[in-house]
Amino acid sequence: MLEMRHIVKTFGKNVTAVDDVSLSLSQGVVGLIGHNGAGKTTLMQMIATLTRPTGGQILFQGVDIVKKPEAIRRRIGYLPQDFGVYPNLSAMEFMQYFAALKHVRDPARIRHLLEMVNLHEQAHRPASTFSGGMRRRLGIAQALLNDPDILIVDEPTAGLDPEERLRFRHLLSELGFRKLVIMSTHIVSDVESMASRLAIMRQGKLIAFETPDGIVQQARGRIWAAQVGNDNYDALRARVHVLHAQRQGGVVNVRIAHPHLPCDGAQPAEPSLEEALMEQRYALNQTPELAA
Template structure:
């Protein structure tokens, strides 16, 4: 459905935000993972036709969306990282305005979406009185107005409380049954239970695209637990990648990413998805340093 071919986005001669990225995406939930500055938001802006690639192509059902942006816009829902609203209108008026822009003429759909994001009881309130989490939920509702085939959400759970985050993850999981849902985040828990594939970016490049199980599989045998004293900890911190350190009396309990036994007494440990991604990131860093 969505085919990214050698996509590059440069800003002048000094900054390349996305570099030669190729990725083919079908319906389902895709987690776009990477640290801040990895190029995730720039990539999503290109998919949403807000900016054009400086190299490569993005095809939607075989159509180049840079040349013909309407091919995807009418079938796209987009929630940017920085979502602004007209604060002098009510939530209902805001939804009615965006419904008109998107050609949605069913008032019942607006009501259903406000109920879906738990804002139906605040529909008459001015947006200026909303909390950050409520504004985020309103943004989610507007992204779904046109029943999109492709839903692009950038850092979707920013400002949401734990209950709201759970509700939103469940919603995205259901939408992914028959739509392409792309979730950009650096919070692994947002996607670990719902994403069928993880696309991992670093410094503008795609370093991996695989299932969560495959990411976990590659990390097995590379994550260790150990209990050490302060002197050993100083050595390990300088020679290995310490994922977690917790003082327990006179000892320090560690979680370590390392391809071989990092110290005497260390035991192989089942990695979490976040630890697996960290281990992969460190492996990429080491490979780059060795090549240099």
């Protein structure tokens, strides 16, 4: 469905935001993972044709959208991280406005989408009275107006309460059964429960494209659990990468990322996805050519 070939995006002479990224994506939820400045948002903006790559090709169903952006614009839905609403418009009026912009003339489509995101009972309330979660759901509804093949969402659950986050996860997960959903996030539990594949970026480069289970598998044998005395904890932390520490009385229960036995008494532990991602970052930091 969507193929990226050696995508590069530079700003000015010295800033490379995306550095030779190649990916081939089909239906499902793809989690785009990386620290701030890794290039996630820039990559999504290029897919959405909001900015042009400096080099490379982006193909949608075989058509180069850099040369022919109209080939994808009617087949894409986009929810940016900072999604604003018009405060004087109700949810229904907001949707009607965007429907006109997207040449959607079916009123039933608007009602259906408001029901799908559970806003039908608030359809005539001013958007200015909505919570952050309600605004994000309204943003998803407008992104789906044109029934897109590709849905791009940037940090969709940032700032949401746990109930809103669960509702949002369920909605995106269901959409992934019939569409390509590209989602960037810092919240590992979001991609753990939804994503079929993870695209991990670091300093503009794609360093891994793997299933969540595959990422965990790579970390097995490199995550350890140990119990150390309070007096020995600082010395341990100075020489190994401690992922988690919890004090209980005179001892500290620790989880450690290390390629070998990190200390006496440590036992191999089954990694969580979050621990596996942290171990991967730790391992890259130990590799000079990748950390540079």
